[in-house]
Amino acid sequence: MASPTGPKVSGRPGRAGRLRSSRGLGPQALGARRLPTALWAVPPVLALSLVFLYPLFLVVKQSLTPDGSDGVSFAPYQDVFASAAFRDALWTTVWLAVGATVGCLVLGFVLALVIAFVPFPGGKAVARFIDVFLSFPSFLITLALLFIYGTVGMANGLWTDVTGAHSGPFQFLTTPWGVLLAEITYFTPFVMRPLLAAFSQLDTAQLEVASSLGARPGRIVRRVVLPEALPALAAGGSLVLVMCLNEFGIVLFTGAKGVTTLPMLVYSKAILESDYPAACVVAVVNIAISVGLYGLYRVVSRRVGA
């Protein structure tokens, strides 16, 4: 597959057009009169180049040329890489994303397994609810967690009511653990959807046969279901990994000074400190990680056919 980092902006209309006409969909006389088909791809590609690729190019350019000078300088990179804030943010971003992905995979697998193979009345409604869940923005989860685990929220209120203590034990919301909980909650449905689709194609006769031969549920899951689910798990997991690396709303809403991820650092450098070269450097690093992983995701999902 073509790597996402190197898309062809300028197609070669003439050549592709000739090749296309050999497909022989219509009479050749008609094909000769109309424009080469590849020309139709030019307007949307031009539009996207102007509003997306060109701005990205400017970000890379600004990260290399601080204060608008002509010479290329790696000074902003050196400054940013040397700063503890950046290294902290990089580490936090990576471990949060990896942790959330693992959590989503485990939780999503278990939940999808129950919906698909231990069906209960209302299972369809649960699947529908998950679709709805996906259409809401991520920061709503953090907002809800503020009411549930916040300093004066539900859980701590319950604790102080029951024990009479002055303050509750749940103080993790403004730590990375709060972000991790919110990310697992929000992104698990993204794993469940491809899994449920994969499970619906699994022949249940296989399960019945394995079970009638005396295999216990754990063994069936390990030996029959899991191999079938691996492509969907790989595809869903890498998608969630990329989305976690890029997540901003959840981190912003926790309002924690202690949790800084790369997108958060881009925002604070650019908007709060107006330090555009530094913001661009962090942005370039973030793009490199995310686009690299996303390319990997596309390769994996294409190879396994999910």
Add this chain to the structure above:
Amino acid sequence: MLVHSRGGRWATWIVFFVLFLPLFALPLLVVVAASFATNWSGAFPSGFTTGHYDAATTGDSLQALTTSLATALTASVLALTVGAWAALAAASLKERGKQAMDALFVLPVAVPSVVVGLAILVAFSKPPFLLNGTRWIVILAHTVLVTAFAYQSVSAAILRLDPMYEQAAASLGARPSYVLWRVRLPLLLPSLNAAAGLCFALSMGELSATMMLYPPDWTPLPVQIFAATDRGSLFTGAAVAVVLMGTTLLVLLAVSRIRTKASYR
């Protein structure tokens, strides 16, 4: 059926709901409950009020709602046009060209939204494209972000399209433009609808790029929710969030009704 014993099944279901309800159902319920409460310092909210909705549907918040609706509508229409056009054009290319188009048009999904916001801010803050400070920079960013989803769902639908129809039309002498308008687009209508709903929902909830770009006179709902919670008005924030969820759901419901009508055509 994976678990055959009755007790085992019940145990599985209990584990399922012990995981599912607190993690997924509780957050949404809590936001809705909080939007009606004056105070929440115990196990349950206390003090029923609809006052937060008065605040959430008047003044700044009402303006934020219309801002979000206008932004989402414009961005969805633009994204659907560009995305569907690109997907149709890509479908007629050879393998390599199609792969290049696929890679190009899903790139905005892979790039962090905050970075998309930063890039558009950098590119459109100076002549010849001076959009910074206007509403168009927000709409532009939303369009870029949701075009990728429109492209993906339309090109997936094109793959599932039965080529017999257009071949039949073409063999009867229909011109390519006629085939496009009268055969392919009507067949694609259900998925165009679904893509429109997806784009709209995504744009309604977009926060990352918007935070980088919004001018003071064009603050969409997510920014309004953040502003409310940031200054400590959690309950007003919850009410505005319920307005956001309700509007999104209503529009999705309307879109899915159009879809069922279209699929019977």
